[in-house]
Amino acid sequence: MKVTVVGAGAVGASCAEYIAIKNFASEVVILDIKENFAEGKAMDLMQTASLNGFDTKITGSTNDYTKTAGSDIAVITSGIPRKPGMTREELIGINAGIVKEVSSNLIKHSPDVTIIVVSNPMDTMTYLVHKTTGLPKNRIIGMGGALDSARFKYRLSEALEAPASDVDGMVIGGHSDTGMVPLTRLATRNSVPVSEFISEERLNQVAEDTKVGGATLTKMLGTSAWYAPGAAVSGLVQAIACDQKKIFPCSTLLSGEYGLDDLCIGVPVVLGKDGIEKIVEIELNDAEKTKLKESAEGVKKTNGLLEL
Numbered sequence: 001m002k003v004t005v006v007g008a009g010a011v012g013a014s015c016a017e018y019i020a021i022k023n024f025a026s027e028v029v030i031l032d033i034k035e036n037f038a039e040g041k042a043m044d045l046m047q048t049a050s051l052n053g054f055d056t057k058i059t060g061s062t063n064d065y066t067k068t069a070g071s072d073i074a075v076i077t078s079g080i081p082r083k084p085g086m087t088r089e090e091l092i093g094i095n096a097g098i099v100k101e102v103s104s105n106l107i108k109h110s111p112d113v114t115i116i117v118v119s120n121p122m123d124t125m126t127y128l129v130h131k132t133t134g135l136p137k138n139r140i141i142g143m144g145g146a147l148d149s150a151r152f153k154y155r156l157s158e159a160l161e162a163p164a165s166d167v168d169g170m171v172i173g174g175h176s177d178t179g180m181v182p183l184t185r186l187a188t189r190n191s192v193p194v195s196e197f198i199s200e201e202r203l204n205q206v207a208e209d210t211k212v213g214g215a216t217l218t219k220m221l222g223t224s225a226w227y228a229p230g231a232a233v234s235g236l237v238q239a240i241a242c243d244q245k246k247i248f249p250c251s252t253l254l255s256g257e258y259g260l261d262d263l264c265i266g267v268p269v270v271l272g273k274d275g276i277e278k279i280v281e282i283e284l285n286d287a288e289k290t291k292l293k294e295s296a297e298g299v300k301k302t303n304g305l306l307e308l
């Protein structure tokens with residue numbers, strides 16, 4: 001199993017590190033445009049192999065896509081991150097060109113690749129890859145919901161004073177400060193609805209904190225987060241590489257599911273060797289349907305800024 005990670009920055013390196021530590025891939029290639037940067041990150045990571053006990057071979061490449069040839073999965077993290085006070089949508093001007101060029105280069109050398117899009121604004125970048133590459137829809141996956149759901153579980157665990165491993169919950173909708181839809185009604189602590197443990201007001205606070213999870217960290221760090229994003233991407237890569245058939249909320253092209261059409265947005269999907277093997281349509285209540293519809297309108301507005 002060969003995995004390419006484009007972008008050797010904060011998220012790309014974190015993602016490569018988690019993939020290696022989980023030890024399921026034979027090879028990870030990291031590619032960046034900055035001279036020797038990916039090679040340096042790869043060497044530094046390889047020097048953790050004996051310490052962390054993995055056999056994955058990690059190599060770096062300065063913009064040489066021949067080294068990525070035959071990749072089964074490619075992760076696109078190249079592009080600029082936001083700074084405090086910015087929205088993800090403001091990154092579209094620079095990142096759209098980068099994502100378009102990178103996805104085209106990847107496919108030239110790996111025609112059967114499954115692409116995971118991370119660069120922001122992620123739902124729109126995922127849609128751009130659909131519009132410009134012609135890859136089948138099951139092989140284009142946007143990562144946002146897996147991260148947002150992890151942040152939701154973190155906030156729930158805080159509110160419940162329980163370990164995150166005891167908590168389950170999912171965030172659907174667009175990966176934006178206003179568009180996320182944390183499904184509080186369906187969140188559980190060891191199968192018990194969380195509403196049995198905390199007030200509606202506290203649960204609403206959990207949802208609001210979840211939605212601004214990325215912005216909160218960007219304010220604290222001066223740039224956006226990387227550990228949880230890297231871990232979330234590695235979870236998707238592992239689900240595909242190991243044909244796990246796990247459900248994650250991912251950004252995928254909808255054609256009527258959830259009453260939505262011609263956009264990529266986060267909904268639950270089954271991930272396995274064929275990428276997105278199924279879109280799971282769960283029954284939403286009226287309030288959730290309205291929030292998802294509003295979120296979709298926001299994503300479509302950003303998609304409208306693309307020069308296709």
Ligand SMILES: NC(=O)c1ccc[n+]([C@@H]2O[C@H](COP(=O)([O-])OP(=O)(O)OC[C@H]3O[C@@H](n4cnc5c(N)ncnc54)[C@H](O)[C@@H]3O)[C@@H](O)[C@H]2O)c1
Nearest residue numbers: 007009010011032033078079080081118119120122143229
């Ligand atoms: N979807 C998500 O959940 C999520 C989470 C975190 C970050 N992000 C996004 O991921 C992106 C990367 O964030 P980061 O913190 O790693 O940024 P970063 O600046 O640390 O790294 C980005 C890297 O991309 C490289 N790059 C730029 N243009 C390139 C090109 N054409 N080809 C190859 N490499 C190129 C840069 O040289 C840099 O090393 C940002 O757009 C950020 O908003 C998304």
Ligand SMILES: O=C(O)C[C@H](O)C(=O)O
Nearest residue numbers: 082088120214215224225
């Ligand atoms: O917040 C950001 O801009 C980066 C990423 O989308 C995140 O949620 O951490």
